[in-house]
Amino acid sequence: MATSTPISAAPLDLVIFGGVGDLSVRKLLPALYMAHLHNTLPDETHIYALGRQTWDRGAFLHFIEEKVRGFIGSKAYRDDVWSSFVRRLSYVCVDATNAADYVGLKSEMQPGADRVYYLATAPSLFVGICANLQSAELIDERARVVLEKPLGHDLASARQINHDVGQYFQEQQIFRIDHYLGKETVQNLMVLRFGNSIFEPLWRSPYIKSVQITVAESVGVGSRAGFYDGTGAMRDMIQNHLLQLLCIVAMEPPVSLDPDAVRDEKLKVLRSLRPMAVADVARDTVRGQYTAGASNGEAALGYLQEENIPPDTNTETFVALKAHINNWRWANVPFFLRTGKRMAARQSEIVIEFADLPFTIFNDSPHRSVNRLMIRLQPEEHIQLQMMAKEPGSGMKLRPVKLDLDLQTAFSERRAEAYERLLIDVIKGRLTHFMRRDELEAAWTWVEPIIDGWQQLGERPKAYTAGSWGPAASSALMAREGSSWVEES
Ligand code: BG6
Secondary structure: OOOOOOOOOOEEEEEEOOOOOOOHHHHHHHHHOOOOOOHOOOOOEEEEEEOOOOOOOHHHHHHHHOOOOOOOOOOOOOOHHHHHHHHHHEEOOOOOOOHHHHHHHHHHHOOOOEEEEEEEEOHHHHHHHHHHHOOOOOOOOOEEEOOOOOOOOOOOHHHHHHHHHHHHOHHEEEEEOHHHHHHHHHHHHHHHHOOOOOHHHHHHOOOOOEEEEEEEOOOOOOOOHHHHOOHHHHHHHHHHHHHHHHHHEEEEEEEEOOOHHHHHHHHHHOOOEOOOOHHHHHHEEEEEEEEEEEEEOEEEOOHHHHHOOOOOOOOOOEEEEEOOEEEOOOOOOOOEEEEOOEEEEOEEEEEEEEEEOOOOOOOOOOOOOEEEEEEEEEEEEEEEEEEEEOOOOOOOOOEEEEEEEEEEOOOOOOOHHHHHHHHHHHHHOOOOOEEHHHHHHHHHHHHHHHHHHHHHOOOOOEEEOOOOOOOOOHHHHHHHOOOOOOOOO
């Protein structure tokens, strides 16, 4: 079982495989700039961006000026900080599959440093990278490795990756990243549940009627056709981000914040998910694919017309499903999960719908299910509790009002982006917000039969217009349970 990696006072070498790739440019290097700006990187931290281009330093600096700077918010950008940040960076030309290149890498690194390897590459390269690091004697017991998703395509490939990487790194050295676990509001959800006493007695069946988890994106597939078309929304979003959110909503109180205490509880949730047979898949899941429409006021192509997408592909860009957790706390409470690209808005939200009134004495008011806890993750972060109040005036008419916890206004402190927070966790050796091997495998164990079920059913994903909330069947899924998706702006 994992405990956190001990921290030493040695210098730190942070090596990014795929260092000039999309993730590094958009997320990792800007996050490291922010950590540098706020002095949260250890003093002697050096960052090595690895790539196959035969660039000298000048060419690399030109590249990051052009590509990375634009991803740093204008309020955070300062010339002097940027210059000192750039001094922490080196570019090293490494073909990850060529053992000889690791000798060159080693000669550039700080002697005696703690080492963090961030594998922002295709998972097919992971085992080769680990083997080459080992041969170059670049792995010791203080080294850490960060694995970017997707971690596998199915259960067998996820197991294989875990097994292969496990030949070179102990479990407590492996940081499987899911950036949703680094989001402030997601971490806040744990505080809401376990730092307050008022919710816990109600946080169960029959006081909770249903749970909705929506991660809606307004963007389309963009330039990621190659990756996305072989992946789809189920593997890209549900298997990891949405199931992790479900775990945090549904888990039992952990005994502490120790990595294994938290991850043990999440694992129990994943293992309690009711498996779906093909008939369940047909009834309780909806796959969708966007067609031409409008997004953010502009015309948007359909998925099949996007660049490099095969014209007859069956890949889903939307999934809605109803899950059940087979345990005492959640018996008969449906968990509705929904995610998609090119939806009406970028909106991620968890809605806890409390039970209907058993009986109403207010005959003028039609409301039955009236209390909702709404946890908005993005674009803005807030938590609202919907209560009923009396409408002013004569009579006893009820109207929903919201108790509003506006976290942006409540705290003046800076809120770090998910990648920044998680990179600092890696550097400090804190594993709590990373997935353990058995968690990942349990998630695949539940997801895989759904994907297989879709194949057996052989249906095309249902069409939905870009800029909408998904196929009509997704609303029908809710309507059958007497619910509807909460889609408030
Ligand atoms: C990534 C997915 O993990 O998460 C992307 O691969 C998706 O397809 C992204 O767009 C969403 O992240 P966020 O933080 O923008 O909600």
